[in-house]
Amino acid sequence: xxxxxxxxxxxxxxxxxxxxxxxxxxxxxxxxxxxxxxxxxxxxxxxxxxxxxxxxxxxxxxxxxxxxxxxxxxxxxxxxxxxxxxxxxxxxxxxxxxxxxxxxxxxxxxxxxxxxxxxxxxxxxxxxxxxxxxxxxxxxxxxxxxxxxxxxxxxxxxxxxxxxxxxxxxxxxxxxxxxxxxxxxxxxxxxxxxxxxxxxxxxxxxxxxxxxxxxxxxxxxxxxxxxxxxxxxxxxxxxxxxxxxxxxxxxxxxxxxxxxxxxxxxxxxxxxxxxxxxxxxxxxxxxxxxxxxxxxxxx
Amino acid sequence: xxxxxxxxxxxxxxxxxxxxxxxxxxxxxxxxxxxxxxxxxxxxxxxxxxxxxxxxxxxxxxxxxxxxxxxxxxxxxxxxxxxxxxxxxxxxxxxxxxxxxxxxxxxxxxxxxxxxxxxxxxxxxxxxxxxxxxxxxxxxxxxxxxxxxxxxxxxxxxxxxxxxxxxxxxxxxxxxxxxxxxxxxxxxxxxxxxxxxxxxxxxxxxxxxxxxxxxxxxxxxxxxxxxxxxxxxxxxxxxx
Numbered sequence: 001x002x003x004x005x006x007x008x009x010x011x012x013x014x015x016x017x018x019x020x021x022x023x024x025x026x027x028x029x030x031x032x033x034x035x036x037x038x039x040x041x042x043x044x045x046x047x048x049x050x051x052x053x054x055x056x057x058x059x060x061x062x063x064x065x066x067x068x069x070x071x072x073x074x075x076x077x078x079x080x081x082x083x084x085x086x087x088x089x090x091x092x093x094x095x096x097x098x099x100x101x102x103x104x105x106x107x108x109x110x111x112x113x114x115x116x117x118x119x120x121x122x123x124x125x126x127x128x129x130x131x132x133x134x135x136x137x138x139x140x141x142x143x144x145x146x147x148x149x150x151x152x153x154x155x156x157x158x159x160x161x162x163x164x165x166x167x168x169x170x171x172x173x174x175x176x177x178x179x180x181x182x183x184x185x186x187x188x189x190x191x192x193x194x195x196x197x198x199x200x201x202x203x204x205x206x207x208x209x210x211x212x213x214x215x216x217x218x219x220x221x222x223x224x225x226x227x228x229x230x231x232x233x234x235x236x237x238x239x240x241x242x243x244x245x246x247x248x249x250x251x252x253x254x255x256x257x258x259x260x261x262x263x264x265x266x267x268x269x270x271x272x273x274x275x276x277x278x279x280x281x282x283x284x285x286x287x288x289x290x291x292x293x294x295x296x297x298x299x
Numbered sequence: 300x301x302x303x304x305x306x307x308x309x310x311x312x313x314x315x316x317x318x319x320x321x322x323x324x325x326x327x328x329x330x331x332x333x334x335x336x337x338x339x340x341x342x343x344x345x346x347x348x349x350x351x352x353x354x355x356x357x358x359x360x361x362x363x364x365x366x367x368x369x370x371x372x373x374x375x376x377x378x379x380x381x382x383x384x385x386x387x388x389x390x391x392x393x394x395x396x397x398x399x400x401x402x403x404x405x406x407x408x409x410x411x412x413x414x415x416x417x418x419x420x421x422x423x424x425x426x427x428x429x430x431x432x433x434x435x436x437x438x439x440x441x442x443x444x445x446x447x448x449x450x451x452x453x454x455x456x457x458x459x460x461x462x463x464x465x466x467x468x469x470x471x472x473x474x475x476x477x478x479x480x481x482x483x484x485x486x487x488x489x490x491x492x493x494x495x496x497x498x499x500x501x502x503x504x505x506x507x508x509x510x511x512x513x514x515x516x517x518x519x520x521x522x523x524x525x526x527x528x529x530x531x532x533x534x535x536x537x538x539x
Contacts, residue, residue: 171404174394178387184349185385190373190402190454 006143007260013149013218015256016156020211021233022240022248023160024204029242030180031193031200034091034103038111039208040230042082044223045114046209047216048122050075051129058130068132068213075209083205086110087198095197111230118223126225129216152214159207160245176200232272235279241289251290254278300325300489301346301377301458306355306365308345315341317513318355323458323491328484330500330521331493332534333510339493340382342510343460346491347379348372360457374407378456382463384447388436392427395435395446396420399453411455420449423479441472448479452488459483461492465499477503497534501525509534 021043025035036042053074057067090106093099133151137144167173178186179196186193212221219225232255240251255275263271282290301323308316315338323329331339344350346357348369357365364372373379378399387395396417402408421428424445430438435446444464451459464480465473473496481503483490494500501507501521509517509530517530524530 171397171401174390174398175401177390177394178398181387181389182385184369185381185387186398187369188347188349188373188379188381188385189398189450190370190405190407191398192368192370 002142003264004261007264008257009143009145010149011257011260012253013152013256014259015253016153016249017211017215017229017252018233018236018255019240019249019252020156020159020207020214021229022237022252023163023245024207024211025234025237026242026245026248027163027200027204027207028087028091028197029237031176031183032091032095032197034095035107035234035237036083036086036091036111036201036204037104037107037234038086038114038230039204039233040226040228041111041114041118042079042086042205042208042226043212043215043229044221044226045082045118045212046075046079046205047129047212047221047225048118048127048223049078050209050213050216051122051127051221054130064130065132068130071213072210075213076206079206079209080202082114082209083202084198086205087201091197091201092194111226115223115226122223124223126220126222129213129221131217133217146218148214148217152218155214156211159210160249163203163207164245228272232275235275237289239279239282239290241291244289244291247289247291300327300360301491302356302358303342303346304356304358306342306345306352306357308341308350308352310341310350314353315513316345316352319510319513319515321508321515321518323489325489326487327505328480328490328492328503330497330504330507331491331510332495332497332500332507333516334534335495337510338513339510340462341513343379343381343462343491343493347377347381347460349379349381373454374402376408376454376457377460378451378454378458379460380447380451380462380464382466384440384443386435386438386443386446386450388434390435391432392435392438392446393417393431395450396427396453399450400455402454408454413453416453416455420452423452423482424449440467441469441475444468444472444476445479448476452483456488458489458491461490463493463495465494465496473499498525 021039024039029035050071053071054067057070058064086107090110091103094102131148133147137146167177175191176196178191179193183193236248236251236255240247258274259271262274303319303321306316306319319342333339345352348367352365355365356363359375359377362375364375400413403410403413426442427445427449430442448464464476477499492500501524504521507521507524508515
């Protein structure tokens with residue numbers, strides 16, 4: 001039982017990361033019905049820019065914790081810029097011409113380019129990311145928890161909560177929701193929906209970049225860290241439903257926990273299988289996702 | 300206030316409007332009537348920028364707005380309550396109203412007192428006050444229609460385009476909608492009204508245009524048109 005609980009706790013922090021990235025997929029899907037398939041790369045570049053920033057700050061005699069906090073706005077800004085670039089280069093034209101698949105290829109291509117750039121700037125090796133919190137595990141009733149794992153869960157939830165509060169209370173957030181509801185009607189309200197879509201891409205990459213610097217101290221960072229995370233988070237977005245914020249959190253947790261359990265009780269070699277099997281099951285039983293509303297096309 | 304000259308618009312390769320010319324004077328209520336498929340909705344869409352016109356001119360006040368994006372046209376003070384209501388279903392009634400005032404709340408248009416205007420909408424449509432916290436998607440058809448009109452009014456528009464405000468409503472609600480339109484007219488709001496209930500539209504309007512196959516077939520003062528036997532036979536179903 002002790003071991004089981006330990007595995008669940010470890011699964012939760014991994015799952016929250018999946019959840020945050022999947023949340024990013026939702027943000028752009030809501031406003032534009034398109035996704036950034038380079039979302040994993042947005043996480044990776046965010047983490048590496050964070051690494052360079054934090055090392056620079058530490059080199060200038062800042063403590064690790066202070067440096068980590070000072071680094072976050074830099075990473076958020078970088079993520080926002082990167083997302084805007086992806087929307088501008090890869091998506092805008094496809095939306096304008098109502099292309100069905102152009103944005104898919106374009107965002108994948110941009111993801112590969114970002115990965116290549118990162119390999120050339122930071123190398124191909126996995127790098128150690130300074131941890132702002134003690135790396136020694138806390139012992140809570142016999143279950144070991146790394147402080148950074150707690151920080152991941154709190155950071156991820158805060159980020160999603162912040163977006164939710166923005167959407168519900170500010171007029172600009174309401175404009176984002178209106179654009180998600182009905183793009184044409186939103187235009188009639190005087191909302192520049194093109195700009196709203198750019199904004200949702202910026203916000204989406206921002207959440208990914210933040211997820212990157214949250215997970216980096218626990219794992220390692222490097223040019224190849226994003227691909228698998230991006231793919232799994234995509235599975236989570238499908239499992240949880242592309243329209244439900246709660247869905248991706250629950251979907252992420254399910255996947256994270258199932259993975260760690262499989263890794264221990266079956267074999268680490270099969271760690272990736274259950275999540276994908278789950279994805280296949282959900283797709284065949286409830287294609288709109290566990291929490292999604294089914295899309296009924298009205299004629 | 301609104302001056303349309305030789306407006307031409309198409310859906311894909313199918314030309315729907317073949318050069319529409321019409322005018323709405325400040326403070327006037329102008330009705331645009333005609334059979335299904337005559338191009339009434341398309342005319343409104345081409346005016347508000349939902350559909351990009353191919354040629355022709357649309358003047359709002361002194362400014363040429365043809366071909367401009369819809370959001371910019373809205374910011375200049377043209378409100379369009381579209382066909383099918385198109386309220387924002389996942390947002391509460393109050394937020395829908397607030398979004399109607401988006402250009403005022405974001406500095407693109409004179410702000411005025413938005414909260415007071417929302418209050419005024421609740422007075423004009425008491426049902427909306429009862430439902431203010433409810434998601435717009437859960438409202439009845441009639442309530443959604445009131446919300447769509449109220450949301451458009453929240454712009455404090457120079458001109459209001461109303462597309463089939465009576466569509467899908469019970470006879471009693473239709474009466475209510477027309478009573479509201481009459482009240483808005485009395486308040487001095489400039490309106491272009493598209494209606495299937497031609498008789499009722501001619502009852503409230505000052506001036507009317509009859510659209511036929513994408514062209515203006517007839518125009519004149521609403522009162523005169525109402526009494527014209529030819530118009531009655533062709534568009535008012537003879538009866539009333």
